[in-house]
Amino acid sequence: MSKPYYITTAISYPNGKPHIGHAYEAIAADVIARFQRAQGREVRFQTGTDEHGLKMARKAEEQGRTARELADEMSGYFQQMCDALNVSYDRFIRTVEDDHHRASQALWQAMEAKGDLYLDRYEGWYSVRDEAYYDEKELTQGEGSEKLSPQGTPVEWTVEESWFFRLSKYQDALLNLFEETPEFLQPDSRRNEMISFVSGGLRDLSISRTSFDWGVKVPGSDGHVMYVWVDALTNYLTGLGYPDMDGDMAKFWPADLHLIGKDIVRFHTVYWPAFLMSADLPLPKKVFGHGFLLNRGEKESKSLGNVTDPIELAEKFGVDTLRYFLMREVAFGQDGSYSPEAIVTRANAELANSFGNLAQRTLSMIFKNMDGLLTSEYAVHEDDVTLSNEVESASASLRTSFENLAFSDGLDAWMKGVFACNQFVDEQAPWTLRKTDPERMKAVLLTLFKQVYQLAIAVRPVVPTAIDNLLDQMGIPSDKRDYEAAQNIEWFERLVAANFTIQKPEGVFPRLDMPEPEAV
Numbered sequence: 001m002s003k004p005y006y007i008t009t010a011i012s013y014p015n016g017k018p019h020i021g022h023a024y025e026a027i028a029a030d031v032i033a034r035f036q037r038a039q040g041r042e043v044r045f046q047t048g049t050d051e052h053g054l055k056m057a058r059k060a061e062e063q064g065r066t067a068r069e070l071a072d073e074m075s076g077y078f079q080q081m082c083d084a085l086n087v088s089y090d091r092f093i094r095t096v097e098d099d100h101h102r103a104s105q106a107l108w109q110a111m112e113a114k115g116d117l118y119l120d121r122y123e124g125w126y127s128v129r130d131e132a133y134y135d136e137k138e139l140t141q142g143e144g145s146e147k148l149s150p151q152g153t154p155v156e157w158t159v160e161e162s163w164f165f166r167l168s169k170y171q172d173a174l175l176n177l178f179e180e181t182p183e184f185l186q187p188d189s190r191r192n193e194m195i196s197f198v199s200g201g202l203r204d205l206s207i208s209r210t211s212f213d214w215g216v217k218v219p220g221s222d223g224h225v226m227y228v229w230v231d232a233l234t235n236y237l238t239g240l241g242y243p244d245m246d247g248d249m250a251k252f253w254p255a256d257l258h259l260i261g262k263d264i265v266r267f268h269t270v271y272w273p274a275f276l277m278s279a280d281l282p283l284p285k286k287v288f289g290h291g292f293l294l295n296r297g298e299k300e301s302k303s304l305g306n307v308t309d310p311i312e313l314a315e316k317f318g319v320d321t322l323r324y325f326l327m328r329e330v331a332f333g334q335d336g337s338y339s340p341e342a343i344v345t346r347a348n349a350e351l352a353n354s355f356g357n358l359a360q361r362t363l364s365m366i367f368k369n370m371d372g373l374l375t376s377e378y379a380v381h382e383d384d385v386t387l388s389n390e391v392e393s394a395s396a397s398l399r400t401s402f403e404n405l406a407f408s409d410g411l412d413a414w415m416k417g418v419f420a421c422n423q424f425v426d427e428q429a430p431w432t433l434r435k436t437d438p439e440r441m442k443a444v445l446l447t448l449f450k451q452v453y454q455l456a457i458a459v460r461p462v463v464p465t466a467i468d469n470l471l472d473q474m475g476i477p478s479d480k481r482d483y484e485a486a487q488n489i490e491w492f493e494r495l496v497a498a499n500f501t502i503q504k505p506e507g508v509f510p511r512l513d514m515p516e517p518e519a520v
């Protein structure tokens with residue numbers, strides 16, 4: 001049995017509706033989860049919402065309702081988005097849930113038992129938008145007397161009694177971690193940023209607040225709620241039943257991958273491993289900080305009026321199209337840009353005209369010229385072997401790239417396999433063979449059928465609905481849709497030996513119309 005695999009996304013702040021960045025992260029994590037399942041691994045996949053903290057409390061106050069009401073409404077939109085985008089999570093966690101409060105308090109007590117917590121007074125800068133503390137030296141001057149965080153958000157001077165975590169004690173351990181286990185934090189550029197941040201000196205971290213009560217209560221300390229990032233990070237343990245160390249904790253912890261955006265790398269690779277070391281828990285194997293998605297090169301914001309609802313985008317272009325575009329267009333780890341024209345161009349060129357056309361041509365020729373009936377009794381030609389080697393190598397490259405989270409490279413390799421097949425169709429010209437050498441035509445179509453199957457299995461984690469639709473038409477049993485089945489196709493020979501027929505094919509990747517230019 002291969003090892004279980006645990007993957008998480010960040011949990012989103014439900015202080016508004018989800019945006020395209022949230023969709024991007026959820027889709028990428030889903031592709032990884034499906035890819036690992038296709039490799040035969042038992043996967044646990046968690047996503048959810050991060051509902052406590054001052055940002056939520058203030059937003060609710062602005063709207064004249066309770067934080068819980070705001071959280072209940074908005075969290076629902078995040079879950080709907082995941083469902084609409086076919087995100088195959090095992091748990092959608094909400095930090096207001098009881099088991100999460102228990103897990104956060106247990107982690108707190110473990111850190112306290114280690115002697116890592118003490119009560120003091122916090123005086124310093126806080127950004128509500130980032131829910132983060134900053135040192136004076138990290139700030140820049142905004143307009144007038146306003147000071148800004150490194151993320152460009154306003155900070156406010158905060159003075160209150162607070163519990164502190166001895167973060168400074170973990171400085172050397174963290175530097176060792178970055179140096180000795182480079183795969184812990186990827187991509188490399190982000191690791192360099194964190195090495196320089198930690199080398200600059202770590203101060204102890206204020207981890208409780210007394211000026212509001214929207215959070216997890218600090219055990220045994222009336223009036224204190226936990227700093228929202230302490231409870232937020234703990235969600236990764238809650239979902240596995242922590243503090244119970246048997247069951248899912250034993251099976252899935254440490255996490256294989258925390259997938260997060262580049263703006264929250266500090267929390268996940270400095271604070272989180274320090275909390276875990278303090279509580280004597282193993283560290284996650286990898287944290288990957290992906291880039292940001294921009295709308296035509298610009299950050300989306302309410303003031304620019306360019307905020308896109310990811311569900312509308314999926315409804316307009318198709319869920320699979322959006323998933324494919326996001327994984328294909330952006331080099332994972334770097335920032336990327338999207339626009340309706342770029343989505344349509346990519347989908348038409350690669351999904352509709354290349355792969356979709358290949359599948360449709362192959363299946364309709366089998367349907368029309370062979371009554372949909374495949375058998376395996378044809379002489380194999382050298383060209384057939386060459387093509388299947390090319391496709392095999394494209395699929396193997398996709399798998400290696402996906403293992404390294406290089407989705408765009410993997411899909412590029414996949415397209416090479418698709419091109420090789422389309423070239424084979426043109427060269428072999430089965431429509432001519434139909435008259436000149438019908439036996440060879442059948443052999444060519446059987447070869448193509450097998451390659452379409454291979455290419456479909458390779459890309460299935462990215463475009464699951466369209467591929468399942470195609471595989472249904474091809475008559476591929478549902479338990480033969482993973483990498484293991486695609487690598488060892490003896491079952492296929494048995495299947496075609498017994499009157500194997502395909503259905504009348506229908507295209508699975510429609511050609512999309514180019515959107516009208518928007519009126520300015």
Ligand code: ME8
Pocket residue numbers: 009010011012013014020021022024025050232233235259260261262263264291292293294
């Ligand atoms: O940071 N492109 O929540 P969040 C790509 N609650 N990714 C983006 C993005 C964009 N334009 N904008 C945001 C939080 N993200 C915390 C996380 S985890 C214990 C707590 C990513 O709703 C962002 O980097 O602000 C993060 O990974 C996720 O979306 C949620 O962001």
